[in-house]
Amino acid sequence: MPATTCIACGTGEFGITRLDDTHQSLRTCKHCGTSETCPKPDPANLEAHYSENYYGTDNVKFVPIVEAFVGWMNRKRAARVHTLVAGRTRILEVGCGRGLLLHQLAQLGHDCHGTERSALAARRASQTQGLHIYTQPLEECPFDGHSFDAAILWHVLEHLDDPQKTLALIARLLKPKGVVYLEVPNLASLQSRTSGKNWFHLDPEHHLYHFSPVGLHRLLETSGFQIEQRSTLSLEQGPYGVLQSWLNAIGREKGTLYRILKRESFPGLMATFREFAMAAGLVLPALLFALMEAAIGRGGVLRVVARPSAR
Numbered sequence: 229m230p231a232t233t234c235i236a237c238g239t240g241e242f243g244i245t246r247l248d249d250t251h252q253s254l255r256t257c258k259h260c261g262t263s264e265t266c267p268k269p270d271p272a273n274l275e276a277h278y279s280e281n282y283y284g285t286d287n288v289k290f291v292p293i294v295e296a297f298v299g300w301m302n303r304k305r306a307a308r309v310h311t312l313v314a315g316r317t318r319i320l321e322v323g324c325g326r327g328l329l330l331h332q333l334a335q336l337g338h339d340c341h342g343t344e345r346s347a348l349a350a351r352r353a354s355q356t357q358g359l360h361i362y363t364q365p366l367e368e369c370p371f372d373g374h375s376f377d378a379a380i381l382w383h384v385l386e387h388l389d390d391p392q393k394t395l396a397l398i399a400r401l402l403k404p405k406g407v408v409y410l411e412v413p414n415l416a417s418l419q420s421r422t423s424g425k426n427w428f429h430l431d432p433e434h435h436l437y438h439f440s441p442v443g444l445h446r447l448l449e450t451s452g453f454q455i456e457q458r459s460t461l462s463l464e465q466g467p468y469g470v471l472q473s474w475l476n477a478i479g480r481e482k483g484t485l486y487r488i489l490k491r492e493s494f495p496g497l498m499a500t501f502r503e504f505a506m507a508a509g510l511v512l513p514a515l516l517f518a519l520m521e522a523a524i525g526r527g528g529v530l531r532v533v534a535r536p537s538a539r
């Protein structure tokens with residue numbers, strides 16, 4: 229059963245949007261725009277999803293060129309986190325997946341701890357030197373209060389059963405001058421509003437919640453944080469989000485190109501050629517669209533730097 233009040237702003241007035249091809253709906257708060265997937269994905273199905281198909285075989289998720297791009301983005305993200313903290317620090321990543329970002333941060337000399345609900349991904353990440361990975365829920369991890377300098381949640385908050393509870397716990401685990409660095413898909417982005425149920429980052433099979441700028445702001449505030457910086461531009465998520473949403477609208481089946489790039493399925497030579505041909509024609513307009521929407525503050529993601537509110 230969904231909560232009777234909005235998880236972000238606590239009010240209780242909602243609008244319902246049906247997602248006709250999934251038997252699911254979005255229940256959206258009329259005050260702050262935070263949405264909840266109803267009914268929520270079955271936890272048993274979620275566990276099955278966060279398996280080899282989600283994280284890839286041999287700790288490799290995508291085809292080589294995309295894997296190289298993801299690696300480069302993780303190095304850039306680690307450098308950014310490094311500038312947000314002073315010196316060599318203790319860092320927590322909630323939902324660290326394959327541990328690529330933590331690995332980069334460990335290389336920069338930080339003491340890196342991660343949580344990951346997929347035992348498979350956690351096992352692979354813990355094989356990387358210098359990482360401490362925990363598979364239990366965050367509240368059951370052996371962490372002392374005020375012991376971390378930074379916490380990272382990268383496309384994780386939307387997957388959690390109780391984002392408010394997790395954020396409030398993180399506020400207690402962070403040192404008073406600690407920092408939380410997070411990113412989620414932006415439900416109020418132009419790519420979301422113009423693509424509707426074809427929006428690539430909507431993903432109701434995995435995403436329990438969907439955030440607007442106002443809703444995320446309220447959620448962080450009620451969890452004990454003050455936002456310091458925000459942005460809606462992501463070169464990793466924005467342009468591909470537009471491209472795959474457009475392909476979803478004109479193609480026969482949603483997410484075909486993504487599944488090819490993830491090495492999850494191969495629809496045959498002709499279908500693959502057709503998919504890449506359509507993508508080639510759309511890639512430049514998609515890039516321009518993503519840059520334009522971010523320039524007016526309505527890009528595909530909500531990226532936030534926040535610090536614990538003064539107590």
Ligand SMILES: [Zn+2]
Pocket residue numbers: 234235236237238239257258259260261262443
């Ligand atoms: Zn709300």
